[in-house]
Amino acid sequence: MSAVTLEKKSKKGSALAFLGVLAVLVLVIVLENTLNPNKNIIVFTALKKGAVYALVAASMNLLNGFTGLFSLGQAGFMLLGGYTFGILTIPVAQRDSVYYIFDGSAINFSITEAMQNLFGGSGVGGAVGFVLGAIIALICAGLVAAFFAWLIGLPVLKLKSDYLAIATLGFAEIIRAIFQWEALGRVTNGANALKNFPTLASFNITNAEGEIVLRLSTFVAFAISGICIWLIVLLINSSYGRAFKAIREDEVAAEAMGINLAKHKRMSFIISSFFAGIGGALLAMFMNQVQAKTFTSTMTYEILLIVVLGGIGSISGSTIAAFLYMACSEWWLRFLDVPTSFKTAGGYWAFVIVLALAAVGITALLVLRRRKAGARKFSEMWSACVLGVVILGYDIYYYASATAKVPFLNSGFRMVVFSVIIMVVVLFFRKGLFGDKELSDVFRRLGRTKKAAPAEAEGGAAK
Amino acid sequence: MQFAVSILLSGISVGGQYALIAIGYTMVYGILRLINFAHGDVFMTAGLILVYAAASMPLYISVPLMIMAIAALGFCIERVAYKPLRSAPRMSVMISAIGVSFLIQNFATYYTGGLPQSYPRLPFLSESVIIYGTSTKWVTIVTPFLVLALVVLLQILINKTKIGLAMRAAAKDFETCQLMGIKINSVISFTFVIGSTLAAIGSLLYFTNYTQIVPLSGSMPGLKAFVAAVFGGIGSIPGAVIGAFIIGICENIIKGTSFTVFSDAFTFALLIIILVLKPTGLFGEKVTDKV
Missing domain, CATH: 1.10.287 (Helix Hairpins)
Structure with missing residues (x-):
């Protein structure tokens, strides 16, 4: 991995990036409302899932790629986030039917409903309340995951490399077991799924007859994930981010420079888990239900492979790899499963x-x-x-x-091809798509090679 | 009493099976400092190969054939996925291991069509026997003795033979041992072959008890065996065996209570406790910078 760049990011570059993201968001809204959603269901599945996994992969990259802490607990934090979101937002009237095995829920309020009532029940006020409630629930989901990360981090962050990996993997399994425990059934619904909470489709704007006027479900996934990734990028470019990178490069040297190792590692772990929690909540919204048995270590491995494909230490790499991965597995390689x-x-x-x-x-x-x-x-x-x-x-x-x-060609062949591709990347293209470069670096280099290649060599020597 | 005996018996038998997998982990980790995430899947593949081989061949041919195939698989995995990354950071090798595990699982899903396969009945091992009024299979009785015999053999191999000496040297200091003229690649390949062979034998015993194989049935025993290896002190074979027996017995005791959900979680809790309190495990080498 290259040395930490202290280069000042140009204002022009970030403005361009902002415009680019805005264009993507607009494009998503346009696409969603022009394409027939029933015929193109696969496209939107890939897009939504890609957005969710982009966020989770970015959060994992913050930890694994930027701080150099190899953690495999992502699925556990996603589970916490997903369940928190579900538990907090299932409408009160639905709770008895969701928790019918355990004779009703122990928690009898719904944040989204409470906010809706606060803003006047239905219509525009209701919509504003609903969105606010969903945002609060998402933040709660992140906070719960972050709290558990703090708790878990106390003993675990003292460990190094593969021991840390296996310990965090273990914690994810423990969390999964706890959520399937019957004794907590009135909160977690035991091993059964939580459902009927607001999903991505709830954000579609409908008229009085219930017809959909404006589809926003994919947009919402993109927007939430985009904002979170933007926050992660801001963090990485801040002084904390530079401290993280310093820890990744050399712990001893970083400590000698006055960086508090324990504090920064804990911080990175907690923040990464916070966003993993939000990612989990988004995933729950995408899947329309949340069940502990889906958040297995295989899910963590998948996210890890996305991070590797995109390049360890590149947020844009993770984002793009997440979309590519989901497009391949949900859409482009589907034909491999059909004889x-x-x-x-x-x-x-x-x-x-x-x-x-x-x-x-x-x-x-x-x-x-x-x-x-x-x-x-x-x-x-x-x-x-x-x-x-x-x-x-x-x-x-x-x-x-x-x-x-x-x-x-038969059912399952897609995943075989997929894993072969991943192995090829891991073995032969170890840097992944982007290495530890960002999209902006790539553009900058493209621009520069045209103008003055020798000047760059000189600049490199001066540095 | 009857209940306690049955729990203890199955605990010891499961522990023995974990021990055979754990040896593979601990030997590989001892030399390469790599958690071979694919090891559990090799174990599962051993089960699947026997399912398919036994369908067309008599058992006295298919079992040795399966063991040889698994040894070859272990060798190939090392050569293809780990050897090119010898000088890469440890994280890359671990990611490669996860990739291999992913590949094996997906291939198994593809090949079996995702359907659970039922393991063939092995003569003698699958027969029932009654001990203290609890009915169990012969495999339960055989496992601990077989494990002990194999461990003794392995100890002789490691402590008395030339290749054993080379393995110990490689585990002590990777680079110096290359300087001493040890062909490190063949030592590592040999380690993988031994580990895979033991996993194959372990799969014979394990799947005689749990007669269904799905592509994921290797991952949990694999992780537990790794925990056993850490618990016993990674790099130490007796440690791995004792750790595996302890984990097997504890797991079965928990399965006997109302906390069945936590039987897997308990193993990991144990792992975290041991890592925090005594990172070198019960019998681990005293290297402080490892954890």
């Missing part, structure tokens, strides 16, 4: 040839890498050919078997 046959002989031949080329290409790439690393003898290079030979062998076998069925 099909080749319609024409051309498609069949194309497949056979592409597979053969891929085999040759992979072998060439791996052999080249070995040669670069200094391998000359055959005994050092044969293992690089294995994968290519296997693929080629399969290709010949497939050609010989002469079926028109597209091989492999």
Whole structure:
């Protein structure tokens, strides 16, 4: 990871970024209201889920990428946030039906309803009250997660690297178990789902007949996640953020510079969990329900992989990777899950040839890498050919078997392809999409290389 | 009394199975300082391979075949996913391990179609036996003895043979041992092969008890075995075994009470307590900068 840059961020750059985000938000509103939501349900699922995961990935990156604390407790904090939001906002009238196993809820008020009543029940006042209530509930969700992070951080933050990872993973599992405990059923509804709380769709504006006038559900997900990510970026660019980065680079040196290690680590952990909690609440709003068994360690791994794909230490990387990840898994790679046959002989031949080329290409790439690393003898290079030979062998076998069925395509294949892609990124492109650069850095460099490459070299030497 | 005996019996048997997985964790961690997150999934794969192999072959062929396949899998995982990252930061290797675990789970889901597979009945091990009035399977009785035998064998291997010496040297000091002419890559591969083989044997015992295999059935036993390894002091094989037995027994005692939900959580609570109070575990080497 590169050294901490103390360069002053240009005002022009942040203004441009702000305009860019605004344009995206407007685009989302326009898209949502022009495209048919029933036909394009997958697109909006990917967008909403992408927005939620962007926030969670950014919060994880704050901890893992910027402070260098390798924590795997994200799912636990999301669970806390999701449940808090649900418990605080389920309408009073619905509580008996949601908690029917436990004969009603122990908490009998709903923040959103209370705020709605405060602002005059229905109409514009009601809407303002509802939004305010939802915001308060979201902040509560974050605060609860942050409080538990503080509690957990007391013992755990003394640990280092992988011990910290496994301890936080353990805490997430403990939290999950507590929320499934029957004795807390009147609050958490035991192992059953909480539902009927305000969801993203509740933000759609309807007229008196209940028809939707303006769809805002995707916009709301984007807006909340955008504001939170903006706050994270502000934090990272503040003096606290620089302290975090200093801790990441070298703890001893940071301490020698007068940075209070325990305080800053705790702070990073708590703030990261706060945003993870809000992310969890958003996820609950997106899924229309919240259930403890969905917040498994697999979820944390997924978020971690998003962070890695985007680049550890890059918020824009995490954001973009989250959208790419969700677009791939929910939308672009869906076809891999559906068994099909080749319609024409051309498609069949194309497949056979592409597979053969891929085999040759992979072998060439791996052999080249070995040669670069200094391998000359055959005994050092044969293992690089294995994968290519296997693929080629399969290709010949497939050609010989002469079926028109597209091989492999079946339910679950999407995730296999996906994990292979992730492994390739982890092994060969360890920096991810952005490394530890931000989008603004990339633009700046693009602009600069055109103007004066030598000047940059000089500037680099002066630094 | 009957109840207590049954809980104790299943605790010891589960503990033994965790012990076989934990040895793999502790050996790999001892040398590479890497939590091999994929180890639990290797264990699950061992179960799945036997399901498919036993469907077409008699058991006396399919079991050795499965064990060999798993040893090869362990070897390949190390070569493909960990070896290229030898000089990378520890976090990258761990992420790679998580990636492998993700890949194995997804592949298993794809291959099985996400349906639970039922484990074949093994002769003798699956038969019932009655002890103190509690009916149990022979595997429960066999497990602790088998584990003890394997651990003794392993100790002999580590303490008396040349490759064992190399493994101990690699665990002590990675770089110096390279300077001494030890082929570090083959030592590491050997460690993975041993760990995977033990996990394969562990899977034979474990899935005879819990006869259903789903792609996720490896992750929880894997994590618990890791906790056992930490509890016993990571890097120490006797420690891992004792830790595994303690965790297995405690877990089954909790399952016998009304706090069943917390049987998994308890393990992690134990982990955090031990990490905070005695980071080196029960029998760990005394290295202070590790945690």
